Amino acid sequence: MRTVFRQLAIAAVLSAPCLYTSAFTIPQKTQLMQNGRSSIVLEASKNKEKIASRSKWAEARGYGEDAASEDGAIGMSFAKDEEKNQLTVTPIKSLDGTVTLPGSKSLSNRCLLLAALSDGNTRVENLLESDDIRYMLEALDTLKVPVERDADDKTAVTVTGQAGPINSPTPEESLELFLGNAGTAMRPLAAALCMGKGKFVLDGVPRMRERPIADLIDGLKQLGADVSCVEETGCPPVTINANGLNGGTASISGKMSSQFLSSLLMASPVVDGDVTIAIKDELISAPYVSLTIGLMKKFGVNVKIEGDMDGTPSFIIGSDEKYTSPESILVEGDASSASYFLAGAAITGGTVTVRGCGSESVQGDVAFADVMEQMGATVTWAPESITVTRDPNTRLKGVDVDCGKIPDAAMTLAVAALFAEGPTTIRNVYSWRLKETERMKAIVAECTKLGATVEEFEDYCIIHPPADNKVNDNVVIETYDDHRMAMTFSLAACGGVNVIIDDPGCTAKTFPTYFEMLGSIASAN
Numbered sequence: 001m002r003t004v005f006r007q008l009a010i011a012a013v014l015s016a017p018c019l020y021t022s023a024f025t026i027p028q029k030t031q032l033m034q035n036g037r038s039s040i041v042l043e044a045s046k047n048k049e050k051i052a053s054r055s056k057w058a059e060a061r062g063y064g065e066d067a068a069s070e071d072g073a074i075g076m077s078f079a080k081d082e083e084k085n086q087l088t089v090t091p092i093k094s095l096d097g098t099v100t101l102p103g104s105k106s107l108s109n110r111c112l113l114l115a116a117l118s119d120g121n122t123r124v125e126n127l128l129e130s131d132d133i134r135y136m137l138e139a140l141d142t143l144k145v146p147v148e149r150d151a152d153d154k155t156a157v158t159v160t161g162q163a164g165p166i167n168s169p170t171p172e173e174s175l176e177l178f179l180g181n182a183g184t185a186m187r188p189l190a191a192a193l194c195m196g197k198g199k200f201v202l203d204g205v206p207r208m209r210e211r212p213i214a215d216l217i218d219g220l221k222q223l224g225a226d227v228s229c230v231e232e233t234g235c236p237p238v239t240i241n242a243n244g245l246n247g248g249t250a251s252i253s254g255k256m257s258s259q260f261l262s263s264l265l266m267a268s269p270v271v272d273g274d275v276t277i278a279i280k281d282e283l284i285s286a287p288y289v290s291l292t293i294g295l296m297k298k299f300g301v302n303v304k305i306e307g308d309m310d311g312t313p314s315f316i317i318g319s320d321e322k323y324t325s326p327e328s329i330l331v332e333g334d335a336s337s338a339s340y341f342l343a344g345a346a347i348t349g350g351t352v353t354v355r356g357c358g359s360e361s362v363q364g365d366v367a368f369a370d371v372m373e374q375m376g377a378t379v380t381w382a383p384e385s386i387t388v389t390r391d392p393n394t395r396l397k398g399v400d401v402d403c404g405k406i407p408d409a410a411m412t413l414a415v416a417a418l419f420a421e422g423p424t425t426i427r428n429v430y431s432w433r434l435k436e437t438e439r440m441k442a443i444v445a446e447c448t449k450l451g452a453t454v455e456e457f458e459d460y461c462i463i464h465p466p467a468d469n470k471v472n473d474n475v476v477i478e479t480y481d482d483h484r485m486a487m488t489f490s491l492a493a494c495g496g497v498n499v500i501i502d503d504p505g506c507t508a509k510t511f512p513t514y515f516e517m518l519g520s521i522a523s524a525n
Contacts, residue, residue: 168198
């Protein structure tokens with residue numbers, strides 16, 4: 001097992017836990033109480049206009065066409081009921097083959113923003129084609145930041161940097177930016193636009209208006225920004241009256257999302273003075289912050305770190321640190337997306353290699369492979385790839401894991417747990433509650449439909465697999481307009497059952513070709 005993951009394994013089980021009853025007010029959703037435990041009926045997106053727009057965008061880029069693995073296998077195809085907007089993933093016997101991952105969502109939007117703030121032109125390659133990146137690109141277009149699309153490569157663009165902050169092209173009028181449900185666009189742009197000049201309103205879909213941003217707004221105000229969000233909810237829309245900043249010190253919480261810190265870090269080099277950002281409590285998802293700092297270095301900016309990243313660190317960006325274009329940059333494959341194929345191999349006993357991230361990856365989610373190894377799979381590492389298989393004589397076993405540094409990939413663990421011997425405890429995932437949907441509730445609900453018994457607590461859950469690991473057949477999986485719910489629960493088909501995925505097009509947020517790629521390495525039961 002790689003050393004990096006040893007820091008993620010939990011040392012001791014929490015003593016005397018009590019079942020968690022939600023204290024949240026969750027808008028537009030119905031809460032039910034059953035046997036002292038909270039459960040929830042969550043509503044999915046049924047917006048026909050959104051579905052039609054998403055489909056038109058995907059079709060224009062050739063998505064939905066037949067795919068094949070790099071080993072040449074034909075694989076399986078999954079039928080979609082257009083009227084019901086559902087896709088049936090038929091029983092999967094095994095996953096075998098090699099897949100090349102699409103670009104990382106987190107890295108794609110970070111690269112685009114840093115390129116826009118840099119001095120010089122930057123060619124960004126292997127850019128993820130998805131909803132989140134589309135919203136960032138459209139925002140840059142609206143801001144009149146020149147972005148040239150490559151006619152021969154849909155995953156490459158050239159950004160003309162502004163050599164400093166981004167100013168509004170309409171200084172006398174408020175400029176509105178619609179960012180959908182793209183947190184990787186909303187948070188960084190909210191910070192970056194405070195550093196320039198102009199009036200802005202950043203908004204998104206209804207779920208975005210439920211996703212907290214108050215900690216970031218608080219940090220920006222400490223630096224002198226005139227910025228606000230909805231006071232009652234601490235969520236977007238975000239209103240900005242920017243007139244440039246002169247640096248300063250901000251102390252923020254790192255408990256809810258590392259994106260708040262990453263956003264402040266990325267924006268800081270375009271102010272006129274030194275900036276110090278201190279974490280006042282604890283920092284979750286620290287690998288994502290390390291990813292941000294590493295990327296900033298590629299654009300010529302060095303961040304000084306004081307203290308322990310696992311404690312309450314401080315970050316200092318000197319006034320002499322300015323972004324310079326690296327001329328070109330290649331976006332690494334998405335490690336969170338790798339988790340579905342790696343888990344599928346572990347569940348079925350097949351052999352899958354994912355290309356695009358490996359032992360030299362800058363993304364924390366590659367540590368998910370170590371979790372699969374802990375459960376009983378065999379993992380082989382290369383600098384830019386990971387291979388997972390499992391001896392058919394070795395059963396997967398339940399694990400107890402701190403997933404605070406891999407919250408997105410931890411969702412995949414929830415489905416792998418259905419096929420393990422004994423319970424699996426997924427700890428330190430409070431951030432699930434603040435994502436594209438209330439993921440803790442969603443995972444509890446869908447795992448229960450499949451036959452598991454799930455104990456829900458404030459920041460962790462315990463999943464007891466179905467008897468004999470036999471998941472229920474023909475279960476309709478509600479996806480809640482959350483791309484990772486659709487991809488994660490498709491793996492239930494590895495149990496030899498049909499799984500019906502509601503609104504499968506929601507994967508366009510990060511992985512429009514997911515089901516084609518899954519089918520390309522799948523063999524039928």
